[in-house]
Amino acid sequence: MKWIKKIFSSDYGMLGVLVILCVFFSWITLEEQQPEGEEAAEKLDQLIKGTFDQPGRVLIAGRKTDSGEAFTFHLNELLLGAGWEVIGVVQGGPPELGRGLRSSLEPNKSLDLVACEQSFVKLAVLQNFLNAQSQISKLKVMSPQPFHWPNFLKTSNLLNVANQIAVIAILAIGMTLVIITAGIDLSVGSLIAISAVLATWIIREWFGGDEATVAGMVTACGLAILACSALGLFSGSMIAFFGVPPFVATLGMMMIGSGLAYMLSGGLSVYQLPDSFESLGRGDDIAGIPNAVILMIFLYFLAHIIMGRTTVGRYIYAVGGNPEAARLSGVPVKKILLWVYSGCGALAGLGGVIMASQFKSGDPKYGLMYELYVIAAVVVGGTSLSGGRGKVFGTLIGAFIIAVIQNGMNLTGVQSYTQKVVLGLVLLLAVLVDMLKKRGWKLSL
Amino acid sequence: MNTESKHLLKLSGIDKRFPGVHALKSVDFELDSGECVALLGENGAGKSTLIKVIGGAHQADSGFLSIGGENQNWIKPTDSLDAGVAIIYQEFNLVPGLSAVENIFLGIEPADFGWVRRGEEKEKAQEVFSRIGAKINPNALCDTLTVAEKQLVEIAKALVRDARILVMDEPSAALTQKEVEQLYLLIDDLKQKGIGIVYVSHRLEEIERVADRAIIMRDGARVGELSREGLDRSKIIEMMVGRKLDNEFPQQNRIPGHIRLKAKGLNYGSKVRNVSLDVRSGEILALTGLVGAGRTETVRLLFGADLADSGEIELDGEKLVLRKPSDAIDAGICLLTEDRKDQGLVLGQSIQQNFGLPNLKKFSNNGWIDGLAESKSFSEYVEKLQIKVSGHQQLAAQLSGGNQQKVVLAKWLERNAEIIIFDEPTRGIDVGAKFEIYQWMNQLAMAGKGIVMISSELPEVLGMSDRILVMKEGELMGELNNGPEVSQETLMALAIGGKQEKAA
Numbered sequence: 015m016k017w018i019k020k021i022f023s024s025d026y027g028m029l030g031v032l033v034i035l036c037v038f039f040s041w042i043t044l045e046e047q048q049p050e051g052e053e054a055a056e057k058l059d060q061l062i063k064g065t066f067d068q069p070g071r072v073l074i075a076g077r078k079t080d081s082g083e084a085f086t087f088h089l090n091e092l093l094l095g096a097g098w099e100v101i102g103v104v105q106g107g108p109p110e111l112g113r114g115l116r117s118s119l120e121p122n123k124s125l126d127l128v129a130c131e132q133s134f135v136k137l138a139v140l141q142n143f144l145n146a147q148s149q150i151s152k153l154k155v156m157s158p159q160p161f162h163w164p165n166f167l168k169t170s171n172l173l174n175v176a177n178q179i180a181v182i183a184i185l186a187i188g189m190t191l192v193i194i195t196a197g198i199d200l201s202v203g204s205l206i207a208i209s210a211v212l213a214t215w216i217i218r219e220w221f222g223g224d225e226a227t228v229a230g231m232v233t234a235c236g237l238a239i240l241a242c243s244a245l246g247l248f249s250g251s252m253i254a255f256f257g258v259p260p261f262v263a264t265l266g267m268m269m270i271g272s273g274l275a276y277m278l279s280g281g282l283s284v285y286q287l288p289d290s291f292e293s294l295g296r297g298d299d300i301a302g303i304p305n306a307v308i309l310m311i312f313l314y315f316l317a318h319i320i321m322g323r324t325t326v327g328r329y330i331y332a333v334g335g336n337p338e339a340a341r342l343s344g345v346p347v348k349k350i351l352l353w354v355y356s357g358c359g360a361l362a363g364l365g366g367v368i369m370a371s372q373f374k375s376g377d378p379k380y381g382l383m384y385e386l387y388v389i390a391a392v393v394v395g396g397t398s399l400s401g402g403r404g405k406v407f408g409t410l411i412g413a414f415i416i417a418v419i420q421n422g423m424n425l426t427g428v429q430s431y432t433q434k435v436v437l438g439l440v441l442l443l444a445v446l447v448d449m450l451k452k453r454g455w456k457l458s459l
Numbered sequence: 460m461n462t463e464s465k466h467l468l469k470l471s472g473i474d475k476r477f478p479g480v481h482a483l484k485s486v487d488f489e490l491d492s493g494e495c496v497a498l499l500g501e502n503g504a505g506k507s508t509l510i511k512v513i514g515g516a517h518q519a520d521s522g523f524l525s526i527g528g529e530n531q532n533w534i535k536p537t538d539s540l541d542a543g544v545a546i547i548y549q550e551f552n553l554v555p556g557l558s559a560v561e562n563i564f565l566g567i568e569p570a571d572f573g574w575v576r577r578g579e580e581k582e583k584a585q586e587v588f589s590r591i592g593a594k595i596n597p598n599a600l601c602d603t604l605t606v607a608e609k610q611l612v613e614i615a616k617a618l619v620r621d622a623r624i625l626v627m628d629e630p631s632a633a634l635t636q637k638e639v640e641q642l643y644l645l646i647d648d649l650k651q652k653g654i655g656i657v658y659v660s661h662r663l664e665e666i667e668r669v670a671d672r673a674i675i676m677r678d679g680a681r682v683g684e685l686s687r688e689g690l691d692r693s694k695i696i697e698m699m700v701g702r703k704l705d706n707e708f709p710q711q712n713r714i715p716g717h718i719r720l721k722a723k724g725l726n727y728g729s730k731v732r733n734v735s736l737d738v739r740s741g742e743i744l745a746l747t748g749l750v751g752a753g754r755t756e757t758v759r760l761l762f763g764a765d766l767a768d769s770g771e772i773e774l775d776g777e778k779l780v781l782r783k784p785s786d787a788i789d790a791g792i793c794l795l796t797e798d799r800k801d802q803g804l805v806l807g808q809s810i811q812q813n814f815g816l817p818n819l820k821k822f823s824n825n826g827w828i829d830g831l832a833e834s835k836s837f838s839e840y841v842e843k844l845q846i847k848v849s850g851h852q853q854l855a856a857q858l859s860g861g862n863q864q865k866v867v868l869a870k871w872l873e874r875n876a877e878i879i880i881f882d883e884p885t886r887g888i889d890v891g892a893k894f895e896i897y898q899w900m901n902q903l904a905m906a907g908k909g910i911v912m913i914s915s916e917l918p919e920v921l922g923m924s925d926r927i928l929v930m931k932e933g934e935l936m937g938e939l940n941n942g943p944e945v946s947q948e949t950l951m952a953l954a955i956g957g958k959q960e961k962a963a
Binding site for chain 2: 323324325326328329331332335336338339340341342343344345346402403
């Protein structure tokens with residue numbers, strides 16, 4: 015029990031949980047994998063060089079897909095470079111393979127090797143050909159060796175997890191700050207909708223829809239983020255100046271925001287957007303990592319530095335930890351609250367812009383229930399709802415825990431209804447751990 | 460157990476310790492039915508702890524408590540209620556959003572399968588109200604009732620529960636003269652009905668009026684008892700303050716200079732009434748009086764923590780407009796609050812962060828904190844003030860009271876404050892750290908700063924200050940230059956009332 019307490023008691027205790035989850039899902043999604051594309055070609059090349067002492071005549075076959083074409087193209091180059099005589103490259107299915115095999119039959123010249131993707135090996139057309147040739151030549155069929163690797167740990171899947179959680183994780187930065195001040199912001203989901211609709215609406219109405227320039231799109235997104243920041247500032251001033259409980263102030267803003275988004279869009283999607291609008295949400299310009307994920311990571315580092323190294327960050331913790339002591343020490347408590355809520359609004363606005371970019375449209379239904387996932391990420395990440403305690407990177411871990419659980423359950427075919435139950439239980443567990451932590455691990459029944 | 464007597468309530472040898480405090484020292488107490496006993500004592504004499512033991516909120520470490528001769532062993536808070544004890548605290552225990560009648564029957568509703576018999580409730584409530592002469596609409600929300608009415612609801616609540624022992628903590632504190640008169644009549648009436656009453660109060664004239672006996676406490680022990688006939692102001696004061704003045708205060712030798720801080724005609728509701736005071740350079744001005752006399756409220760006005768209704772504050776001849784604490788801090792006034800845990804420190808943050816909080820402007824460039832400068836400066840104070848810490852990142856919550864106070868002092872010293880207000884600077888602090896804090900106050904005064912010290916500890920007031928202001932019920936009762944002719948008795952006489960003795 016001691017080590018469990020120790021893990022949970024540290025600031026980033028949930029990191030251990032995340033690791034355990036990753037190991038678990040890796041283990042249960044472990045499957046035989048077929049190499050793809052260039053990687054497959056390289057592996058097969060190694061295999062061929064290990065089997066044949068000297069180059070011969072080869073027929074290369076691959077599917078008519080991107081990875082199949084990459085395979086044949088790359089393998090062709092490799093084998094040519096090694097001195098093989100490539101008598102044909104087949105791209106397609108059984109009929110193409112049959113034609114290729116027949117045309118390879120030249121008098122006095124034997125075919126030594128059919129190098130193909132795994133899916134070709136068992137084809138009847140190939141097996142029959144083999145049987146027919148077995149008396150007169152030593153024809154071999156080789157394909158890249160399959161290997162074992164978890165579906166969960168595939169690069170594409172991991173990037174997918176990161177991309178799917180990016181919006182929630184970015185919103186959760188703002189929510190972490192709000193919750194550290196012992197507040198809550200229920201309006202972030204609605205602000206997503208407003209921002210998505212407003213940004214796309216401005217592009218359509220002011221900057222010519224799908225003819226819009228980059229400068230126009232940037233302006234539109236900037237204005238949408240600014241508008242959300244202003245709405246957050248409004249919630250913040252209700253809280254700071256009139257003492258309205260954050261729950262109520264932001265509940266009101268949640269309804270206002272959702273209503274405004276519907277009013278502006280007339281309840282319809284705004285989709286008249288240039289193709290380049292997608293680059294924020296779907297592009298991957300740096301090392302194949304989605305742009306939204308890079309933005310998310312950048313914002314987390316920024317927030318971490320602000321919270322740890324600047325006066326504003328220090329004041330946010332102080333306001334949440336003990337507002338009266340902070341005030342009596344000269345901390346501008348109200349200003350800090352305004353700053354935090356408008357910052358949270360701006361991040362929600364950014365989340366809305368990213369979502370609009372991901373779907374290449376703006377819709378008032380975006381962001382529905384997102385506030386709950388965002389709060390869940392913050393709480394699971396170890397930030398105390400009573401304020402004064404919490405770390406932004408904890409929140410990132412919390413967001414990833416949620417994303418990994420969702421993704422893992424998708425991979426293992428768990429129904430989405432069951433997924434909700436599991437996520438709810440995880441949230442309760444996180445809060446329970448927080449309570450126990452505060453009470454020094456004593457139960458009081 | 461008790462064969463010799465059948466007192467309604469009898470406590471014998473009650474002992475209670477809290478960490479660092481011996482709150483009750485083998486206290487005996489007895490109350491007969493139909494009797495009203497006044498419980499008297501200075502702040503911190505142990506009255507509150509004693510009534511909490513009687514009410515079952517605290518459990519004594521040792522000693523016996525019996526009711527009607529039967530020994531009691533209470534575990535749950537409601538056990539004392541079942542035994543017939545009702546406590547009416549100064550802060551009433553009423554749910555504001557429920558009506559008078561709902562509050563009276565809270566927890567004991569007459570009901571059939573969860574359905575409350577509202578008619579019966581109302582009938583009973585009205586009957587009790589008429590018995591105690593209360594004219595209250597049973598359906599009125601408690602929010603809307605006056606203080607006196609709330610008190611009557613509390614009394615009705617006790618009577619409905621067949622309480623035989625009624626403990627009233629400062630019942631007259633917030634009542635008008637007329638309401639107090641009615642309360643006396645009600646107490647007389649309850650006595651007639653055989654109910655025993657414990658009456659906690661500072662006001663001597665009230666005690667003369669209602670009490671049959673007075674029991675006086677000091678430093679957690681019972682020091683004496685006076686019968687109604689023997690109630691005498693000077694005798695009571697003597698018993699209350701008879702604390703020894705020993706050598707626990709550092710020597711001081713200074714001559715106060717010119718006036719630095721000047722406040723004129725400060726008003727804040729009924730808590731602070733027309734208070735004017737000066738603080739001189741190089742002096743320690745003590746502000747004393749009983750709890751609730753308006754001392755803390757007064758200094759909060761000087762610090763901008765609350766906004767005065769009227770009045771002027773000047774520092775070094777310049778008028779100050781204090782809208783928020785940071786205005787006062789910028790001007791050079793700082794306050795070490797009485798309640799360090801709730802107001803002085805952010806307990807969940809490290810001591811270095813607490814130290815830095817008011818000084819971040821100094822330790823930062825364009826918003827970036829220079830942690831190294833902060834740490835370096837804090838190190839100097841840790842050494843200078845001899846703060847016992849395991850490291851700068853230690854949480855403020857983990858420090859002892861004395862070290863917490865030193866951290867608070869360090870943060871204000873770094874701020875280079877000119878006027879330093881200490882509110883009960885040594886409450887909850889052990890003797891060694893106390894002496895160090897006294898030394899620091901003297902040093903600061905020697906350095907020409909103006910020091911204001913609120914204290915309820917009369918020996919501390921006499922031992923430390925150059926001048927003494929005594930407050931009572933929001934007003935200044937007198938100003939005394941400290942000297943051999945000023946005694947604890949003089950101060951207590953001013954604090955508990957009677958301006959006639961102001962001449963002292």
